[in-house]
Amino acid sequence: MNAPIIDPLQGDFPEVIEEYLEHGVMKCIAFNRRGTLLAAGCSDGSCVIWDFETRGIAKELRDKECVAAITSVCWSKYGHRILVSAADKSLTLWDVLKGEKITRIVLQQTPLQARLHPGSSTPSLCLACPLSSAPMIVDLSTGSTSILPIAVPDVANGIAPSSRNKYSDGTPPFTPTAACFNKYGDLVYVGNSKGEILVIDHKSNQIRALVPVSGAAVIKNIVFSRNGQYLLTNSNDRTIRIYDNLLPLKNGLEALVDIEKGIAEPNGIEKMKMVGSKCLALFREFQDSITKMHWKAPCFSGDGEWVIAGSASKGEHKIYIWDRAGYLVKILEGPKEALIDLAWHPVHPIIVSVSLTGWVYIWAKDYTENWSAFAPDFKELEENEEYVEREDEFDLNTETEKVKESNVNEDEEVDIVAVDKDAFSDSDMSQEELCFLPAIPCPDVPERQGKCVGSSSKLMDRNHSGSPLSEEAMQNGQAANHASSPLEEDTGGTRLKRKRKPSEKGLELQAEKVRKPLKSSGRSSKVKSKSMADQDMSNGVYGDDISDEYQ
Incomplete structure (x- = not known):
């Protein structure tokens, strides 16, 4: 975040719809590591990569074998690869720069979400969460799968297997199971239908710790913050919970093994709960106590200071923003379209949301100009005024005005070779990162002009033609550019004409x-x-x- 230039009284969170992106029917989105590229999965099986700086399409990845809707997209750590999961039960790994398909694997169940291993620059492992089976680790190079346990068996305590481990063998449960890697990918955190968070060593396929969630409701979403210090869960009891990650960011598995060795008694589930209490600690809970609404696509901001979630109500495009202390700071109201996916820009205070109609809305901060920041005695005028200067206003008086001496040591050498520490703590400077894609010029097609990037004026036209942008949203600033200049309609009613009064000269x-x-x-x-x-x-x-x- 650009903390030095942000007004602390305004807050560094988005407020209004800046513009929107349109290309087919988009279903899911994901930023690359730096936020310069935005990948969007479409309903026709293609994956579109937007250059987020220019708001133009940089590349389109399309596989002839896949014509089903995309369910999730995931970037590799340095942006060279993209993993795409589709409704035809396929996982496709792409080379972004070349636009070529690396491999394609077909699973037995439809993957609702797939995540590449975050600890490798060229990952070959991914975590897939199917629709009606347990999460699995998929080796993209060989196609082999390893099903993760989603419940703790009670056999160790001499108790017959119960409904607790009913689905531990990978048989389909009634609800999808959420799972995610930790920051460096040595552990997998699984949220099951019993309201439990399981910490799993995916290499040995063993449950190392268990954290019971209050309410014992089905966990629908589980996600780590970008820095790996906080874990977010979204449960079926309409509550979002934030947990502190007590394990070290690096070598978390080794620290977990040391914790297990320090606890001798008891064994079984109670021991796993004791280990889990040293892995995660409940930090905050978020819910709407009035409407009791369900949440959709919750996530953290890039710096982890804010938590956002979308309303799961149909026909409602509302985004709730909380600070990490638990206070609701803003409710963003968009068009009357259901929200299906959310993403916060990794660097800037920008939120990108996907509507049910397939449009991607970009929410940005509405900055107010403060010219007094240039000089404390600066006065901003409402209109031009004739200024009459004093007779001695610009006279130099050497006796009263003395030049301040500079404290800069002019003899000190300036270092122009050393590189400052990267803003991303886990960056590997030896690995070249893919931040931008080369532009490929293409001829303009008249019927497609204006379909890729829309502005606020286009949003207003869409509102008048029956689109669900609410009047309240337009008054809040989404169409501020449309009303900022004195425009009058022509007699034809199709063009806008500016009337200018001639000057006296x-x-x-x-x-x-x-x-x-x-x-x-x-x-x-x-x-x-x-x-x-x-x-x-x-x-x-x-x-x-x-x-x-x-x-």
Whole structure:
């Protein structure tokens, strides 16, 4: 975040819809590591990569074998690869720069979500969460799968297997199971239908710790913050919970094994709960105590200071923003379209949301100009005023005005070679990161012009033609550009025309042009000048000099 230039009284969270992106019917989105590229999965099986700086399409990844809707997209750590899961039960790994398909694997169940291993620059492992089976680790190079346990068996305590481990063998549960990697990918955190968070070593396929969630409701979403310090869960009891990650960010598995060794008794589930209490600690709970609404696509901001979630109500495009202390700071209200996905920009205070119609809305901060920041005695005028300077205003008085001496050591050498520490703590400077894609020029197609990037004026046109942008949302600033200039409609009603009042100097010059031919020629000149004057008057030129010539 650009903390030094952000007004602390305004807050560094989005407020209004800046613009929108349109390309087919988009279903899911994901930013790359730096936020320069935005990947969007479409309903026709293609994946579109937007250049987020120019708001243009940089590349389109399309597989002839996949025509089903995309369910999730995921970038690799340095942006060279993209993993795409689709409703036809397929996982496709793409080379972003070349636009070529690396591999394609078909699973037995439809993957609702797929995430690449975050600890590798060229990952070959991914975590897939199918629709009706347990999460699995998929080796993209060989196609082999390893199903993760989603419940703790009670056999270790001498108790017969119960409904607790009913689905531990990978048989389909009634609800999808959420799962995610930790920051460096050595552990997998699974939220099951029993309201439990399981910490799993995916290499040995063993449950290392268990954290019971209050309410024991089904966990629908589970996600880590970007820095790996906080874990977010979204449960079926309409509550979002934030947990502190007590394990170290690096070598978390080794620290977990040390915790297990330090606890001798008891064994089984109770021991896993004791280990889990040293892995995660409940930090905050978020819910709407009035409407009791369900939440959709919750996530953290790029710096982890804010928590956002969308309303799961149909026909409602509302985004709730809380600070990490638990206070609701803003409710963003968009068009009357259901929200299906959310993403916060990794660097800037920008939120991107996907509507049910397939449009991607970009929410940005509405900055107010504060010119007094340039000088404490700066005064902002509502309109131009004639300024009369004092006689001695710009006189130099060497006795009262002394030049302040600079404290800069001019003899000190300036280092222009050393590189400052990267803003991303886990960056590997030896690995070249893919931040931008080369632009490929293509001819404009008339019928497709204006379909890729829309502005706020386009949003207003869509609102008048029956789109669900609410009047309240437009009043809040989404169409501020449309009302900022004095525009009037033409008689045709299709174009906008700006009316400009001629200046006094312009009136004088046009009057001189009319006057000169009248003095030099006879009646024909007067007739010609009169036609010129009629033309000037039709253009809005009025003056006493012109009217006197024809009296």
